[in-house]
Amino acid sequence: MDVTSIIESLNDAQRQAVTAPSQAMLVLAGAGSGKTRVLVHRIAWQIKVEGVPAHGILAVTFTNKAAKEMRGRIQDLLNIPAQALWIGTFHGIAHRLLRRHAKQARLPDTFQVMDSSDQLRVIKRLLNTLNLDDSRWPPREVQWYINAQKDEGIRARHMIETADAHQRQMLTIYRAYEELCDRSGLVDFTELLLRAHELLRDNPDLLDFYQQRFRQVHVDEFQDTNTIQYAWLRLLTGGRDNLFVVGDDDQSIYGWRGAKIENIYRFQKNYPNHQVIKLEQNYRSTGTILKAANKVIARNEGRMGKELWTDSGEGELILLYAAFNEQDEAYFVVERIRAWVKEGGLRSEAAILYRSNAQSRQFEEKLMATATPYRVYGGLRFFDRAEIKNALAYLRLISNRNDDASFERIVNTPTRGIGIKILDDIRNIARDQSISLWAAAIVLINQRSMTARSRNALIGFLELIKQLDKQAEGLELYEKVKLVVEKSRLVELYQKEKMDKGEEKIENLEELVNAARLFDFDRENEESLGELDMFLTHAALESGNNQADDYEDCVQLMTLHSAKGLEFKLVFLVGMEEGLFPSQQSVDDVGRLEEERRLCYVGMTRAMQQLYLTYAESRRLYGRETYPRPSRFVREIPGEFIQEVRMRATVSRPVAAVQPKVTSLQPAGSYKPGQRVSHAKFGEGVVLQMEGAGAQERAQINFKQAGVKWLMLSYAKLEML
Ligand code: ATP
Ligand code: MG
Numbered sequence: 001m002d003v004t005s006i007i008e009s010l011n012d013a014q015r016q017a018v019t020a021p022s023q024a025m026l027v028l029a030g031a032g033s034g035k036t037r038v039l040v041h042r043i044a045w046q047i048k049v050e051g052v053p054a055h056g057i058l059a060v061t062f063t064n065k066a067a068k069e070m071r072g073r074i075q076d077l078l079n080i081p082a083q084a085l086w087i088g089t090f091h092g093i094a095h096r097l098l099r100r101h102a103k104q105a106r107l108p109d110t111f112q113v114m115d116s117s118d119q120l121r122v123i124k125r126l127l128n129t130l131n132l133d134d135s136r137w138p139p140r141e142v143q144w145y146i147n148a149q150k151d152e153g154i155r156a157r158h159m160i161e162t163a164d165a166h167q168r169q170m171l172t173i174y175r176a177y178e179e180l181c182d183r184s185g186l187v188d189f190t191e192l193l194l195r196a197h198e199l200l201r202d203n204p205d206l207l208d209f210y211q212q213r214f215r216q217v218h219v220d221e222f223q224d225t226n227t228i229q230y231a232w233l234r235l236l237t238g239g240r241d242n243l244f245v246v247g248d249d250d251q252s253i254y255g256w257r258g259a260k261i262e263n264i265y266r267f268q269k270n271y272p273n274h275q276v277i278k279l280e281q282n283y284r285s286t287g288t289i290l291k292a293a294n295k296v297i298a299r300n301e302g303r304m305g306k307e308l309w310t311d312s313g314e315g316e317l318i319l320l321y322a323a324f325n326e327q328d329e330a331y332f333v334v335e336r337i338r339a340w341v342k343e344g345g346l347r348s349e350a351a352i353l354y355r356s357n358a359q360s361r362q363f364e365e366k367l368m369a370t371a372t373p374y375r376v377y378g379g380l381r382f383f384d385r386a387e388i389k390n391a392l393a394y395l396r397l398i399s400n401r402n403d404d405a406s407f408e409r410i411v412n413t414p415t416r417g418i419g420i421k422i423l424d425d426i427r428n429i430a431r432d433q434s435i436s437l438w439a440a441a442i443v444l445i446n447q448r449s450m451t452a453r454s455r456n457a458l459i460g461f462l463e464l465i466k467q468l469d470k471q472a473e474g475l476e477l478y479e480k481v482k483l484v485v486e487k488s489r490l491v492e493l494y495q496k497e498k499m500d501k502g503e504e505k506i507e508n509l510e511e512l513v514n515a516a517r518l519f520d521f522d523r524e525n526e527e528s529l530g531e532l533d534m535f536l537t538h539a540a541l542e543s544g545n546n547q548a549d550d551y552e553d554c555v556q557l558m559t560l561h562s563a564k565g566l567e568f569k570l571v572f573l574v575g576m577e578e579g580l581f582p583s584q585q586s587v588d589d590v591g592r593l594e595e596e597r598r599l600c601y602v603g604m605t606r607a608m609q610q611l612y613l614t615y616a617e618s619r620r621l622y623g624r625e626t627y628p629r630p631s632r633f634v635r636e637i638p639g640e641f642i643q644e645v646r647m648r649a650t651v652s653r654p655v656a657a658v659q660p661k662v663t664s665l666q667p668a669g670s671y672k673p674g675q676r677v678s679h680a681k682f683g684e685g686v687v688l689q690m691e692g693a694g695a696q697e698r699a700q701i702n703f704k705q706a707g708v709k710w711l712m713l714s715y716a717k718l719e720m721l
Contacts (some may be wrong), residue, residue: 014034023242097199127142142170198234285607289607296604313630359580399530399532478513
């Protein structure tokens, strides 16, 4: 048997991990050391050499993108279609289990998955029915609370009433939320995991079946698993030693969402016969990038401690650019990418990584202005847009009349004369009788208590949905979507909207029909599910993949969180500012600050060849002009690895933003003899000569009023004229 292709491109430690006989194993190693590669090759090895059937493999990764890549790589290595392997995210796999065994999971066959904004809407509505004030009970906080309980496997019924009034109220809300979801057949993201865990725990036959089936279980990015995910892995592996996990404690970045780094210790305790393998060679980044990242992460306490080295040479210095403002920052980044492309680089080799989604807009605008194709992962995703959600809500209601969230969303969209009062009546009936909004609407119609106009409007709506359901029968999926888009009168609604906005929405609806047409059933591989339900689930679970074509060469934009596990030749870490990154909420909390630092480590180690760091001296944030200081993470990189980029700003400093507060890292070297400058105290002057470098750089300036002075550039707050 020829296994060369599986082991030839591995170093000794990697080969040891890949070829070890079946046993529990933990590969603990830093970024870019080949953990994911080892995992993929081990799966191939098990199939080819150990004779594990493809359907006996379960592999869990963190994003859909990673799962897709993994499947592709195994397919290439083995030269077989990898369809039979269960590879996916925890959520995706949990969902698949629930679909297959809905009844045993105590779910209706037609249950719908809610994404986090659906969930938030349901919570808002619930608070409303419970007569709770939004300002005292912020829906986001409630959402966070509910999810945090579920992440720990705690149901409302497990919780004990406490004397604390706030706690008690939260518990009441949680209980009501569970009831509502059960009644409507709605499942949120955390519920997927919890429900799948309970499914296996409470059905011994089923558990036995899957334990037999999955002979080998593999987990990538193990450091970011939470309590319920780990419990689920324990169940699936039973008492056996067939769990193979890879991870890096320095890249644990989901603590805020319940991830438990302790799972690494638990694993070691729960699988006493495990083997630990450490990988120390980094194959991804240049020496400079690697050393700089190592220096930053070294500031964290309580690390498991790993050393990474590379033999790929020092490479280029890290480039640091201080932009005047966020527009200048975006301009700079986009110009550098254009230069990269001009020199033969691919757009997809360049990534712009930011701390929060809202930062993407500036870059998107500059990219659009230069007609540079790009793709945003996460963030304002295609399936999250209001018009798309409206169309999907029609489809959802057609598929499941009990879907209250969808009912609520579209009962009066487009407006059809069903006012708030009627909706309240429907809600009350639904609550009193514990029935769905749809059923409550029928009750209300039969009560004949409304005005004839309202009653007709409501009847009209129910009829429309029934009719659509009937007409959709036998149609292809995309025809169904098209039917809904046309008959719902959503297009008419947006036609009335002024200017481009409405047009864009109509285009998006057309794109939805297109997405349905291109929808890949095989890949989803959900045998028990109707096409429409599969598509709707796909819309809730997988998002952000509809901007540029999968095969189009485009610049990659994403948050640092979603960049985990990926790599790019050219990486821009933007918005390197105190208050943004690290975020304001984390600067006073050591634990959170360390998580931000790990996030910075993740970001830096995505870069293969060239890493850029940028920050803006003034930034419009949440509607205010701010003058942030450069991020402490920039200062934590030794100066020897950094070179400041000097260029004349392309966007002039806005009048309101004359003086950045602290500019210890102001780009130096941009001053030349003859340059006219202005100083807050000394007024206008002309640069005579320069001296020193870096933080020590000084300029001799002849001020009109104040005469000749030597100023430290890092403190002088000079403005070029
Ligand atoms: P991360 O912690 O960021 O997830 P990782 O440890 O999973 O990183 P991989 O993504 O598996 O690392 O590998 C990083 C890069 O190094 C990839 O491009 C991979 O193909 C390459 N690589 C890994 N091992 C080797 C090797 N033995 N020879 C050549 N290239 C390798
Ligand atoms: Mg990896």
